Amino acid sequence: MPGIRNFTLVIRGERRERDPSMTATSSAIGGRLNRDSDDLLVVEDLKTHFEVPAGMVKAVDGVSFSLGRGRTLGVVGESGSGKTVLSRTLMNLNLGSNVHSSGSAIFEGRQLVGVKPKQLRDLWGLDIAMVFQDPMTSLNPVVKVGRQVTEHIRKHLGVSKAEARETAIQLLRSVRIPEAESRFEAYPHELSGGMRQRVSIAIALACGPKLLLADEPTTALDVTVQHQILNLLAQQRRERNMAMVLVTHDLGVVAGRTDEIAVMYAGRIVEKASTKVLFSDVRHPYTEALLRSIPKTSNRNHTRLAAIAGRPPDLINPPSGCKFSPRCPYAQPKCFEEEPPEVNAFEDHLFSCHYPVGTEENKAAWDRNLAAGRPETVAVATGSVSEVDIRAKGEEILADLTTSEGAD
Amino acid sequence: MARLMLVRVARLVATLLVVTFLSFIMTSLLPGDPAVAILGQDGVQNEELLRQVQDDLGLNDPIIVRYVNWLGSALSGDLGESYINSGQEVSDVIADRVPVTAQLAVMAIVIALILAIPVGILGAYKQGRWQDKASSAGVQVALSVPNFITGIFLIWFLSVKLDLLPASNWNRISNKGIWANLQTAIMPAMALGLTQAAIFSRLVRSDMVATLKENYVLAARAKGLGDGYILARHALRPSSLSLATIIGINFGALLGGTVVIETLFAIPGLGFRLINAISQRDIMVIQGITVFLAVVYVVINFLVDLFYSVLDPRIRRN
Numbered sequence: 001m002p003g004i005r006n007f008t009l010v011i012r013g014e015r016r017e018r019d020p021s022m023t024a025t026s027s028a029i030g031g032r033l034n035r036d037s038d039d040l041l042v043v044e045d046l047k048t049h050f051e052v053p054a055g056m057v058k059a060v061d062g063v064s065f066s067l068g069r070g071r072t073l074g075v076v077g078e079s080g081s082g083k084t085v086l087s088r089t090l091m092n093l094n095l096g097s098n099v100h101s102s103g104s105a106i107f108e109g110r111q112l113v114g115v116k117p118k119q120l121r122d123l124w125g126l127d128i129a130m131v132f133q134d135p136m137t138s139l140n141p142v143v144k145v146g147r148q149v150t151e152h153i154r155k156h157l158g159v160s161k162a163e164a165r166e167t168a169i170q171l172l173r174s175v176r177i178p179e180a181e182s183r184f185e186a187y188p189h190e191l192s193g194g195m196r197q198r199v200s201i202a203i204a205l206a207c208g209p210k211l212l213l214a215d216e217p218t219t220a221l222d223v224t225v226q227h228q229i230l231n232l233l234a235q236q237r238r239e240r241n242m243a244m245v246l247v248t249h250d251l252g253v254v255a256g257r258t259d260e261i262a263v264m265y266a267g268r269i270v271e272k273a274s275t276k277v278l279f280s281d282v283r284h285p286y287t288e289a290l291l292r293s294i295p296k297t298s299n300r301n302h303t304r305l306a307a308i309a310g311r312p313p314d315l316i317n318p319p320s321g322c323k324f325s326p327r328c329p330y331a332q333p334k335c336f337e338e339e340p341p342e343v344n345a346f347e348d349h350l351f352s353c354h355y356p357v358g359t360e361e362n363k364a365a366w367d368r369n370l371a372a373g374r375p376e377t378v379a380v381a382t383g384s385v386s387e388v389d390i391r392a393k394g395e396e397i398l399a400d401l402t403t404s405e406g407a408d
Numbered sequence: 409m410a411r412l413m414l415v416r417v418a419r420l421v422a423t424l425l426v427v428t429f430l431s432f433i434m435t436s437l438l439p440g441d442p443a444v445a446i447l448g449q450d451g452v453q454n455e456e457l458l459r460q461v462q463d464d465l466g467l468n469d470p471i472i473v474r475y476v477n478w479l480g481s482a483l484s485g486d487l488g489e490s491y492i493n494s495g496q497e498v499s500d501v502i503a504d505r506v507p508v509t510a511q512l513a514v515m516a517i518v519i520a521l522i523l524a525i526p527v528g529i530l531g532a533y534k535q536g537r538w539q540d541k542a543s544s545a546g547v548q549v550a551l552s553v554p555n556f557i558t559g560i561f562l563i564w565f566l567s568v569k570l571d572l573l574p575a576s577n578w579n580r581i582s583n584k585g586i587w588a589n590l591q592t593a594i595m596p597a598m599a600l601g602l603t604q605a606a607i608f609s610r611l612v613r614s615d616m617v618a619t620l621k622e623n624y625v626l627a628a629r630a631k632g633l634g635d636g637y638i639l640a641r642h643a644l645r646p647s648s649l650s651l652a653t654i655i656g657i658n659f660g661a662l663l664g665g666t667v668v669i670e671t672l673f674a675i676p677g678l679g680f681r682l683i684n685a686i687s688q689r690d691i692m693v694i695q696g697i698t699v700f701l702a703v704v705y706v707v708i709n710f711l712v713d714l715f716y717s718v719l720d721p722r723i724r725r726n
């Protein structure tokens with residue numbers, strides 16, 4: 001895993017507001033002076049709301065991040081936290097008259113949000129590509145694999161049919177599809193799930209994109225295939241120096257393969273840090289809960305996040321104050337009233353919490369809640385993992401995954 | 409594949425047997441005695457003669473015997489003779505009338521498809537916008553206007569006002585050539601086609617709306633492909649399965665059900681002849697035409713099934 005400390009993820013608005021001396025320090029540490037121009041994608045206050053009869057579904061509600069060339073960002077969160085909507089917003093794929101997107105996403109100086117799709121068509125498939133969650137549904141069942149791999153090559157690169165075919169077969173080989181020539185003539189249903197996802201990856205890589213958005217690319221696949229596909233993605237990403245946003249349920253997936261991780265809850269990023277820092281110095285109680293929900297046993301690489309106690313928030317009428325407060329074991333009166341501001345700790349470790357994990361205040365909040373018998377707190381306290389030091393666990397997971405990644 | 413075809417053909421034969429038998433029973437349930445119709449009021453007075461005619465026609469045999477007799481000759485291509493117009497072979501009647509009606513039906517369907525596919529696609533593509541609302545309103549109107557009203561309007565407009573086309577009659581290709589034939593065929597075909605177009609475009613629109621939400625359509629967009637290309641290349645075929653079904657069903661219905669339009673335009677079609685035979689209790693003709701239509705229905709459905717596998721390669725395997 002190259003360049004763990006050289007992470008590129010910054011919340012820009014935040015950093016500028018902060019004490020200039022601190023910014024200077026952290027920049028020096030990260031070696032990121034004047035590297036703003038390296039940013040491939042800068043997302044600021046991105047929102048996507050859906051108008052439904054019951055009200056506004058705030059699926060993505062103010063997300064900011066930036067991503068450097070060749071970097072990988074993992075986006076993690078429970079089901080319904082807005083990960084898919086976020087990646088689709090970047091691709092302008094949320095269709096329908098009830099969709100309201102705002103904010104900004106600048107890709108190489110070009111605005112992606114609030115722009116007519118027609119104006120972005122020369123980017124899609126060429127500079128920005130997407131791999132979808134379910135390879136069973138993301139390939140057209142009535143169109144041959146070959147056409148699906150070549151159609152945008154021909155469009156974007158203006159090559160002849162024969163050249164496109166040649167390129168496509170090379171691509172299919174490079175994603176390790178055996179008998180690429182005959183697969184070229186096949187229909188998707190003639191391929192296995194893993195093969196289809198390889199085809200999807202070949203399609204996404206076809207025009208040499210600078211940014212790949214991968215929305216849970218392996219969730220629909222079985223365990224061994226998941227591993228192969230993830231390694232294939234990582235290898236291709238390295239070879240092509242392509243930036244990637246890897247969306248997933250699966251903490252194991254991001255732990256081994258990303259530079260940075262953003263944890264999403266109810267349409268917001270609640271904590272974001274370099275992968276190493278996030279696992280070793282978790283600050284947000286939600287991230288902590290995610291970590292805690294990983295089973296101790298082996299094979300955690302492929303474990304879906306176990307449910308965290310309590311229900312995911314209502315996105316139409318979210319809880320007041322901190323959105324995690326109804327489920328948070330540390331919640332204090334302040335949490336129910338005031339939304340916590342985004343805080344940037346050392347080295348661009350961002351989180352929004354009034355009582356961050358690892359602080360004295362957090363410990364005091366825990367003791368108070370335990371004494372008062374707050375059910376969410378008691379549940380954690382009596383749970384089987386209550387004694388585990390969550391930081392030690394994070395470090396252990398990270399070490400584990402980094403080695404297993406290196407061994408592949 | 410060969411075995412599959414064999415199974416399908418066997419099923420086809422079984423269906424045809426059931427259908428012909430049922431239509432045989434239905435026709436014999438018609439009130440009124442064909443013998444009476446043949447002999448007229450005077451002949452009925454003569455009991456002997458009546459019995460004689462009834463025996464000749466086999467009307468006194470049990471229905472199953474009549475069916476087996478009929479089936480035996482039908483299989484050898486003999487559908488019997490008209491009771492009323494003696495000497496007229498039922499198979500000749502059909503051979504004479506079917507080309508006319510079939511041409512009308514095919515033209516109506518083609519016109520309907522030419523109108524319906526773009527309108528349906530537009531409605532789905534611009535779902536909820538004014539283009540969709542306007543086309544839906546147009547479709548609603550087209551659905552609620554009966555064929556013959558459209559026909560009358562066309563006659564008034566194209567024949568009376570503009571004097572472009574003959575108002576009625578039918579020119580056979582064999583007699584007058586294709587051009588004269590089309591001149592008489594186009595108006596009734598349009599009158600029939602408009603309703604079909606409305607039905608088809610509704611289907612295309614609703615199937616297309618569903619298809620456009622499919623992940624593979626999003627994936628095609630994410631590749632930067634143009635909307636027109638996506639609609640034509642990625643969305644149309646998967647949205648055509650119910651359309652294919654309805655085309656099959658409606659084609660069959662058009663073959664037997666164009667009486668009103670045939671009457672309006674004085675077209676010597678199948679439906680016209682069928683109604684005629686019914687009013688005369690000309691059972692052999694009724695039976696022949698009914699069975700013919702039933703066979704066409706079944707065969708068309710068979711073809712539609714085959715066509716599915718052209719539309720969707722996944723069906724080819726099962």
Ligand SMILES: Nc1ncnc2c1ncn2[C@@H]1O[C@H](COP(=O)(O)OP(=O)(O)OP(=O)(O)O)[C@@H](O)[C@H]1O
Pocket residue numbers: 050051052057059077078079080081082083084085086096249315
């Ligand atoms: N078109 C839409 N209209 C209304 N609500 C929507 C629409 N699309 C998504 N949502 C809602 O937005 C929220 C976020 O959905 P999203 O699919 O982004 O979650 P996710 O984090 O990707 O979850 P998962 O892990 O299950 O894929 C969900 O509550 C979903 O119901």
Ligand code: SF4
Pocket residue numbers: 284285286322323324325326328329330331332335340352353354355356
């Ligand atoms: S702000 Fe309060 S409720 Fe929210 S995560 Fe932090 S401690 Fe929990």
Ligand SMILES: [Mg+2]
Pocket residue numbers: 083084085215216
């Ligand atoms: Mg999702």
